[in-house]
Amino acid sequence: MSIHTASVTAPVNIATLKYWGKRDTKLNLPTNSSISVTLSQDDLRTLTSAAAAPEFEKDTLWLNGEPHSIDNERTQNCLHDLRQLRKELEIKDASLPTLSQWKLHIVSENNFPTAAGLASSAAGFAALVSAIAKLYQLPQSTSEISRIARKGSGSACRSLFGGYVAWEMGTAQDGHDSMAIQIADSSDWPQMKACVLVVSDIKKDVSSTQGMQLTVATSELFKERIEHVVPNRFEVMRKAIIEKDFATFAKETMMDSNSFHATCLDSFPPIFYMNDTSKGIISWCHSINQYYGETIVAYTFDAGPNAVLYYLAENELKLFAFIYKLFGSVPGWDKKFTVEQLDAFNQQFDSAKFTARELDLELQKGVARVILTQVGSGPQEAKESLIDAKTGLPKK
Ligand SMILES: Nc1ncnc2c1ncn2[C@@H]1O[C@H](COP(=O)(O)OP(=O)(O)OP(=O)(O)O)[C@@H](O)[C@H]1O
Ligand SMILES: C[C@@](O)(CCOP(=O)(O)OP(=O)(O)O)CC(=O)O
DSSP, X not given: OOOEEEEEEEEOEEEEEOOOOEEETTTTEESSOEEEEEBOTTTSEEEEEEEEETTOOSOEEEETTEEEOXXXXXXXXXXXXXXXXXXXXXXXXXXXXXXXXXXXXXXXXXXXXXXXXXXXXXXXXXXXXXXXXHHTTOOOOHHHHHHHHHHHOGGGGGGGSSSEEEEEOOOOTTOTTOEEEEEEOTTTSTTEEEEEEESOOSOOSSOHHHHHHHHHHHOHHHHHIIIIIHHHHHHXXXXXXXXXXXXXXXXXXXXXXXXXHHHHHTSSSOOOXXXXXXXXXXXXXXXXXXXXXXXXXXXXXXXXXOEEEEEEGGGHHHHHHHXXXXXXXXXXXXXXXXXXXXXXXXXXXHTTOOOTTXXXXXXXXXXXXXXXXXXXXXXXXXXXXXXXTTTOSBOO
């Protein structure tokens, strides 16, 4: 069997200026531009291998070891566009193997919970589209490929780049100008770190796709958000990233998370993604910033209760004096810090004279684990393949 394969890893991204609302649900065209930070693949990543061979009978996807439906319109749109681009190459150069006509086998693994509000669809579609683009040796730019990932899941287009990324909403009806661009590389502002407080990794009741359309259809507040709030914030946040102005970046990030969740509450019937633990974490972050008299931490919440905290490496000790005090007993710390470093967080807390009233111990019960990570790079070609090169099936 003559099997062609390619493997890619792709990152998760967490928006600091949220995408919420579509003007075209088929093409995933958004009602506003958005901004995100790409997280390091050392901690959260999707690995996808794609293979094409004339003998394959049908397009098949295996996700986390199980067959997974590929018949949905979004995945089909991505495959269609990628095949179209490959076909153009084959027409120009008749010596190329006709991969565009062969069926695909795609095998993918997320190294974190799927469909649990940790942006698995973003990393998943970014990896799927990147792996097939690599397999097909497509010459298109990363932004052009991001347009295809967008059709899989809107936020996926931002996972095509590392660092700090904007998804420009565009205005064209066919979506050709709605794609991701890089605002700054991870190496331009490498000090950005992220701490994910996993409040729940259970599948959510209202998916992002359903939730945002309910907001578009019913929320009055949403109109104000897309017409005024987001366009202004986009410029302020972009500038803050370029100038490495953490205080402004953090304030806008927190305000945008709150604005997005306010439009969820303003939807009818209302959508609640945050729970009491999430709200407690918000107050806790404000207490920490107030205690230090400067903004050292920003929180943001996607369509679920998990918190993502952004902070700069230089403030890690200051921040973790508090975060480790509350959430030190859950898994995730020992992989990143030595016993001495963890002890330093405790000592820093003890010297902080923080009162018991401000220390909300109830919060401890709501967090299941922490994921400690940082800004990272975009999709990378992987040496490891999940596909057996002889059979074209997933490796056991
Ligand atoms: N590695 C992958 N390859 C292909 N598709 C994937 C992959 N990972 C996830 N998906 C698709 O994304 C779906 C999960 O998307 P969903 O939006 O429900 O959750 P999420 O992305 O984890 O959460 P959120 O979007 O709120 O952050 C899966 O059911 C699957 O169809
Ligand atoms: C709250 C968000 O995470 C919503 C993400 O929505 P999706 O990209 O998952 O939605 P679809 O385009 O319908 O697949 C905000 C964001 O990532 O910008």
